[in-house]
Amino acid sequence: MSQPENPDARRPTTADTTGPANVRMPDSVEAGAMNHAIFRVARLHRMLAGQLLRRVGLHPSQELVMMQLWDRGPQRQTDLVRFLGSDAATMTRTIRRLENAGFVRRRPSTTDKRVTIVEPTAASNALRNEVEQVWMDLETSVTEGMTPAQQAEAIEVLDLIEKSLARATSQDI
């Protein structure tokens, strides 16, 4: 299919790269390559994280909350929201589920009656090693196909993308 031989002279096949943004893309193949790449990586990473977390009985994002609590100790929900980058409403429910699961306890702050302090329970310590193992497995899954140099490059690239996105998000255009 797709005519293997055509004598036509100009073919923008492999790399025109200098996409002038006005000329129509040759095919619809490459309109937004970066978006597609990010979407696919994000989806696969989320899927794999979900599969690994399932074994330890956590849902995606709950592990981030627990890791933050284990690392930094008891703190306000707002602090967790800032860390997760999520919103307060989501955090309220996530915390409630973690509380019901017995991994987290909540107590009101004495100094500021608006805030509730969230802290990891002793029972949660049993989880900690498992979650850290999951985290390392996930990291390994990403990096095992890459040379150390490629890994370093990847981090740089991701940081660069993050900066771009952060700027665009704050601007809100």
Added chain:
Amino acid sequence: MSQPENPDARRPTTADTTGPANVRMPDSVEAGAMNHAIFRVARLHRMLAGQLLRRVGLHPSQELVMMQLWDRGPQRQTDLVRFLGSDAATMTRTIRRLENAGFVRRRPSTTDKRVTIVEPTAASNALRNEVEQVWMDLETSVTEGMTPAQQAEAIEVLDLIEKSLARATSQDI
């Protein structure tokens, strides 16, 4: 920065690269740098996409369905599932919402009574340019802080990560 002159012979400062995987990480700073980087990029990208899509009245992921339909024409839900990489249950509901919004129509296949064919409506064509504009804005937001060389590098790195993740996901470990 980074001490232009130092007489010391071996310094693993910038690129020791050969990360031995056994030695403990010096701080807890760098345990899962790749994971964190991917999470942050994924979150920001999703957030920005959501903000942009909101203006055209679509929810995240609906635009991917519509783009697939515009590009490839009427097709079965299973094909859309394969494209989105999501699952059939999610697709059923997404399609229903797009149908209620008037962007999509469903008709039963005559040859296979199990399948329903999904096709974009004429009304959806009004959306198409807007969605493509959103898609380009999103792409621009990611790439505008990067040189063309960095963009090419980013695509390579993301493809590499995707391959690693795809392998890990299929293995299911």
Added chain:
DNA sequence: AGCCATTTACTGTTCGAACAAGTACATCCC
């Protein structure tokens, strides 16, 4: 022909993500 695994789509359910709206408390400023 008849059985059976597979495919296709749907529903039920739980959970995170996000927006909106509302309550309780805190702080600032007049």
Added chain:
DNA sequence: GGGATGTACTTGTTCGAACAGTAAATGGCT
């Protein structure tokens, strides 16, 4: 002091993501 403003958290709601279970149709295999 008292109103205006801001912060911390909660609830309501819609939507995607994912797992489980179901039902119908298909196709292969004996």
